[in-house]
Amino acid sequence: MLPAGAQVYVGRPKLIVIVVIDQFRADQLNRHQTEFKGRGFNLFMKEGAWFTDCYYDYANTKTGPGHATIGTGAYSDGHGIDSNEWWDAGRSFDQQVSSVEDEHYKLVDLPASSIPANQPGAPPSAAKYVVGASPLNLRASTLGDELRLATQGKARVFGVSLKDRASILPTGQSANAAYWIDSASGQFTTSTYYMDHLPEWATAFNKSGRIEQAEKEALVEGTTQFYELVGHLPAANTYELDFAKALITAEKLGQNGVTDELVVSLSPHDLQGHQFGPDSEQETEMDLALDRDLDSFFTWLDQNIGLQNVWLALSADHGVAPVPGEAANLGVHGVALDMLKVYDAVNAELNKRHSAGQKVKYLLPNPDLPYIVLDKRVFEKAGIDEQKAENEVAEILPGAVASLNPNPEPVITDKPLDAEPSDKRLPPFPRVQYVYTRLQLANGQLPPSQWGTLIAHSYVSHGNWYVMAILDAFQMQGTGAFAGTTHFSPWSYDRHVPLAFYGAPFKPGEYHQLVAPVDLAVTFASLAGVNRPSAAVGRVLTEAIKPAPARGN
Ligand SMILES: [Zn+2]
Secondary structure, eight states: OOOGGGGGOOSSOSEEEEEEESSOOTHHHHHTGGGOOTTSHHHHHTTSEEEEEEEOSSSOOOHHHHHHHHHHSOOHHHHOOOSSEEOOTTTOSSSOEESSBOTTSOBSSOOGGGOOTTSTTOOTTOOSOOOOBOSTTOOSOOHHHHHHHHTTTOSOEEEEESSHHHHHTTTOTTOSEEEEEOTTTOOEEOBTTTOSSOOHHHHHHHTTTHHHHHHHHTTOTTOSOHHHHTTTSHHHHHHHHHHHHHHHHHTTTTOSSSOEEEEEEEOHHHHHHHHHOTTSHHHHHHHHHHHHHHHHHHHHHHHHTOGGGEEEEEEESOOOOOOHHHHHHTTSOOEEEOHHHHHHHHHHHHHHHHSTTOOOOOBOSSOBTTEEEBOHHHHHHTTOOHHHHHHHHHHHHHHHHHTTOSOSSOOOOOOOTTOSSOTTSOOOOOOEEEEEEHHHHHTTOSOSSHHHHHHHTTOOOOSSOEEEEEEOTTEEEOSSTTSOOOOOSSSHHHHEEEEEEESTTBOOEEEOSOBOTHHHHHHHHHHHTSOOOTTOOOOOOGGGBOOOOOOOO
């Protein structure tokens, strides 16, 4: 006989649901803790195991890598995704590739108005480089893959997001499907990697009037820019969760006799957050609106599958910095700097050294910190090898960034004497704190410290030469101190995300030890009794797990 307590301990759940909020710093939960109602965030914070101190342990805090980490329990050096787009020497020197784009596949059942220029039937205004997508760059298995392997494909695994990468990367190579939206129409689509046509239920959802309802809620009826105009509003979270419910119903998730998995990545926080920052009224409104949406989603799950049969996790793919001008107003060294000017300065110095009087571009375009990618073809032509090229860029970069200092002297204003910050205080200036070359990263020439480990976790090679630039904290690429904010750095605000669990095996409580998003997949894998994902480095969060039932004789 099992002890009484064991009756409620379900060894394997019917369904695992991982909710990922795109760009959500963990302290957003603390800020609004008293305002949350019902069983939205409270399901995790009051009835679940809530880890307040979860930090990504790598330096490239972006959407692609964050989602891959949540699925695989590994960092970029394990799963191969270090950015959203990158220069891939094996694929093109003309354009960057996205982390999931794959020209072997096509997007499925796009409306006629969204057919890309490289496919038959495209309208004259069609975008040129819309290709299919797949997890081709993902080098590690996910929790979903391990559930599928352990059940010989009986477990069913799905992803939902507004963004392709946020749907594909956390679900993995063997997922039954990943769905995301066509950005013009808002229709859900997928790639021929998964299927040739949308299932009937998804087509029915697209035609149900739900898109029009979301547009109406966003006051942009009939728009052809759904992603831009609806995607950044709370209405788009509701829209995504309604699609998730339709999926769970139609695919009969949780009724399979094994453990199914759904990853829902909610994109609106990111789209809005870049614009207004985490400290804005808009962000507060969205936090509270999402709380209501999660309450109704979890209530729906309870009514349809029973929460006793479901394990839930909550996390985010990265945090975010405060708007640099707002930080600077408080005296913190926030700066937005124009990386195009930095690139011009670096190119000018390299021309001076190696090609006097010419305007050779030594760096590949589209600055995308923390990486500065060299055009190795140009250096090779000049007879310069990788080590010398990367060392030179690393040496030139700090001066190029510092040369952007717009106000080397205190600005004398007619501010009142008690104004903050003091007139005598120098305005913040842009500064590079560290530069690492690709060769240093590849050869592990990093400090033997927590910091060195964090940098090492970011390393991936796409066949190009590059340096990794770490600006001072609160400094970022941008077009103005108040023109939004971003996330990309090793600093705490970009790495701090929620991690919380709800479900039968978890001991409710608030946990303050340092944990990481890599712990999510391995904790679920351990509890579900399957192998941890292939490159996983996480720790099973035993402190939050109820004791296993005693083994009776
Ligand atoms: Zn993101």
